[in-house]
Amino acid sequence: MKVTINQITPRKSDGQVTSVQVHFTARTEDGNINLSGNIPIENFAESIDFDAIESAVKQKVVEQIMNGEIDAE
Numbered sequence: 001m002k003v004t005i006n007q008i009t010p011r012k013s014d015g016q017v018t019s020v021q022v023h024f025t026a027r028t029e030d031g032n033i034n035l036s037g038n039i040p041i042e043n044f045a046e047s048i049d050f051d052a053i054e055s056a057v058k059q060k061v062v063e064q065i066m067n068g069e070i071d072a073e
Helices: 050-066
Strands: 002-013 016-027 034-041
Touching: none
Parallel strands: none
Antiparallel strands: 002 016, 016 034
8 A cells, every 4th residue: 555645734732742643645556445534643743853844944935035936025
């Protein structure tokens, strides 16, 4: 079965990430069964550096604005 992760949404409590909600699609090798859904995962929330991801997103947005790729008006 091939699983594709489409989105990971952090869930916070008191400013701390407590779990992540993982949205996925899945398909059997023969293509006869397709699934989609989301599932909460608590064990990996600490191992994902959300601050680093947020910083990288901010940097990319700034770069695109500075390069004229995004209309900042």
